[in-house]
Amino acid sequence: MIREAFRVLCVDLGTGKGRIELLDGRNLVAGGSGLAALLDGRYGKNDLPWDAAEQPLIFAIGPLTGYFPLMSKTVCAFRSAYHHQYTESHAGGRLAHALRFADLDALVITGRAGRLSCLVVGDRHLEVKDVGFMRSMDADAAGKLLRRMFAKGSGHRSILRIGPAGEIGSAMACINVDSYRHFGRMGGGAVMGVKNLKGIVVQGDGDFAGPAGSAYARLFREVYRQVTATDMMRKYYSLGTAGNLQGLNDLQSLPWCNLQRTSDPAIAGMTGQAFADATLLRNGACSGCPVGCIHIGYIREKITGDNRYSYHQVAYDYEPIFAAGTMLGVTDPFAVLRILETMEKVGIDAMSGGVALAWATEATQRGLISREQTVVPLRFGDAAAYQQAAEFLGRGINDFYRLLGMGTLRAAAAYGGGEFACVLGQEMAGYATGELFFAAQTLGFRHSHLDTGAYSREQKNAGRDVGQAVDFLIADEPGRVILTSMVACLFARSVYTDTRLAECLAAVGLDTLAGSVPEVAEHVRRLRWQTRIATGFDPDALTIPKRFYDVRTWKGPVSREYLDALKQEYGRRILRLAADRSGSDAPLGKEGN
Numbered sequence: 001m002i003r004e005a006f007r008v009l010c011v012d013l014g015t016g017k018g019r020i021e022l023l024d025g026r027n028l029v030a031g032g033s034g035l036a037a038l039l040d041g042r043y044g045k046n047d048l049p050w051d052a053a054e055q056p057l058i059f060a061i062g063p064l065t066g067y068f069p070l071m072s073k074t075v076c077a078f079r080s081a082y083h084h085q086y087t088e089s090h091a092g093g094r095l096a097h098a099l100r101f102a103d104l105d106a107l108v109i110t111g112r113a114g115r116l117s118c119l120v121v122g123d124r125h126l127e128v129k130d131v132g133f134m135r136s137m138d139a140d141a142a143g144k145l146l147r148r149m150f151a152k153g154s155g156h157r158s159i160l161r162i163g164p165a166g167e168i169g170s171a172m173a174c175i176n177v178d179s180y181r182h183f184g185r186m187g188g189g190a191v192m193g194v195k196n197l198k199g200i201v202v203q204g205d206g207d208f209a210g211p212a213g214s215a216y217a218r219l220f221r222e223v224y225r226q227v228t229a230t231d232m233m234r235k236y237y238s239l240g241t242a243g244n245l246q247g248l249n250d251l252q253s254l255p256w257c258n259l260q261r262t263s264d265p266a267i268a269g270m271t272g273q274a275f276a277d278a279t280l281l282r283n284g285a286c287s288g289c290p291v292g293c294i295h296i297g298y299i300r301e302k303i304t305g306d307n308r309y310s311y312h313q314v315a316y317d318y319e320p321i322f323a324a325g326t327m328l329g330v331t332d333p334f335a336v337l338r339i340l341e342t343m344e345k346v347g348i349d350a351m352s353g354g355v356a357l358a359w360a361t362e363a364t365q366r367g368l369i370s371r372e373q374t375v376v377p378l379r380f381g382d383a384a385a386y387q388q389a390a391e392f393l394g395r396g397i398n399d400f401y402r403l404l405g406m407g408t409l410r411a412a413a414a415y416g417g418g419e420f421a422c423v424l425g426q427e428m429a430g431y432a433t434g435e436l437f438f439a440a441q442t443l444g445f446r447h448s449h450l451d452t453g454a455y456s457r458e459q460k461n462a463g464r465d466v467g468q469a470v471d472f473l474i475a476d477e478p479g480r481v482i483l484t485s486m487v488a489c490l491f492a493r494s495v496y497t498d499t500r501l502a503e504c505l506a507a508v509g510l511d512t513l514a515g516s517v518p519e520v521a522e523h524v525r526r527l528r529w530q531t532r533i534a535t536g537f538d539p540d541a542l543t544i545p546k547r548f549y550d551v552r553t554w555k556g557p558v559s560r561e562y563l564d565a566l567k568q569e570y571g572r573r574i575l576r577l578a579a580d581r582s583g584s585d586a587p588l589g590k591e592g593n
């Protein structure tokens with residue numbers, strides 16, 4: 001049975017030492033998002049900047065990690081290089097299971113290493129290893145090297161590392177997790193960079209016992225059957241999320257060429273089917289996931305001075321294809337994969353990087369920036385130029401690329417062009433579905449399309465009732481928050497209803513938590529917003545660039561009045577729910593905090 005107290009490893013890179021803390025709070029915050037906010041409240045410093053050595057970098061898993069299918073994600077929480085506020089990023093891969101096998105609910109890293117280092121942690125050991133020779137090394141090469149250096153516990157081992165983008169503190173720097181997964185958004189890689197941390201190796205070298213009795217086994221079989229033998233998850237492993245490209249283009253909701261249009265006949269060569277037919281090699285999966293939605297394609301490169309080719313594997317999904325493809329006017333699947341491979345190596349978030357380069361292309365067209373800034377001329381559709389520009393952006397080769405790496409709006413403030421910067425809190429996700437999504441992403445907790453179901457509702461609903469729409473956003477959020485507190489893959493949200501989660505929690509012996517799932521969801525939602533607001537979140541300070549008001553979707557032109565009213569009302573409701581202290585300090589179930 002899982003223990004109720006959280007077992008947290010706190011590492012101070014300044015001293016190279018760590019300690020285990022046992023914390024109460026399981027029945028208040030569950031784990032994942034809730035645990036991360038709890039830990040930030042304990043270790044975060046609201047009076048210090050995001051890059052102060054004291055600020056924590058937090059990795060947290062949930063109570064069902066390792067016990068049920070698709071409980072495969074980890075929450076990474078930190079003060080963002082992008083907006084300096086508390087934020088989260090989520091990733092799959094092997095990390096969640098490695099932490100479970102290392103008997104850790106969370107890893108908290110504070111301090112700054114004296115030299116570029118790799119942190120290695122396991123069930124009973126901790127090491128901070130000097131890896132100064134890895135400076136500027138790309139994330140791919142660093143991953144391969146760390147795998148060889150720390151071969152122990154390879155079965156449940158997870159390897160995190162940053163590329164050059166993280167080392168230079170780019171707000172678009174991601175943390176590469178194992179193969180093909182990332183803590184992509186909001187600049188988590190920069191936090192590792194300022195801590196002088198090139199890599200983190202989690203060796204899951206311990207063990208844990210499954211719950212005794214037949215009830216758990218029966219429930220596990222039922223959940224497993226649902227995710228593998230029914231249609232609930234089929235779309236994720238067949239064409240994968242790339243299957244969305246055609247549908248969103250048909251709905252005039254797919255951003256093309258810096259969102260200058262939302263549909264294009266060139267989609268014919270860029271559908272999920274086209275990617276699968278031309279490039280797909282195989283599917284991959286996060287640990288503990290029998291679905292395997294990770295689509296891995298191939299590219300081949302001619303070996304210099306030789307007639308032979310080397311083959312590389314590159315993962316693709318809907319969002320990276322939108323960012324490195326349609327947003328840049330690139331319509332050849334292999335060319336998209338080449339750009340993505342470069343982004344992977346330099347360690348930048350593909351979505352942020354692609355959207356930023358789309359802005360830079362339009363800024364070039366309008367004469368706001370020149371080759372002096374971009375070094376390589378940028379034109380929509382010129383994939384080779386984008387491959388070079390992605391490298392320049394990740395490595396920050398000049399003042400322009402370093403500024404762009406801190407966010408498109410930062411570059412636009414210096415060079416002009418803020419009106420066509422496709423930024424909704426951060427560089428947009430690939431859903432130009434209309435007003436509700438634009439408002440929801442702008443104010444969403446992670447500025448992610450998965451913060452709410454706005455992108456999905458808007459593909460079916462043309463209504464323009466502000467009250468109903470904001471009610472939907474507010475009502476939809478707790479269900480997502482409880483899943484990210486477990487930490488489930490959000491693709492499994494139709495499987496893990498509140499009722500099913502309660503059954504699963506009871507099966508691992510967490511009866512009190514099982515009895516208060518909706519209350520915990522509401523509590524964590526409020527705690528997360530309170531944490532965010534305490535670090536500077538202000539809905540009124542976030543603006544929506546003019547480009548979004550010029551969009552036309554299947555519902556017709558965007559309504560300025562409706563979009564502004566949605567943003568205002570949603571911001572007001574977020575502040576109101578965060579200000580409601582009624583349930584904040586009251587213990588849920590039997591346990592205090």
Ligand code: SF4
Nearest residue numbers: 092285286289293489
């Ligand atoms: S569905 Fe995909 S992202 Fe989700 S856990 Fe499985 S492999 Fe990972």
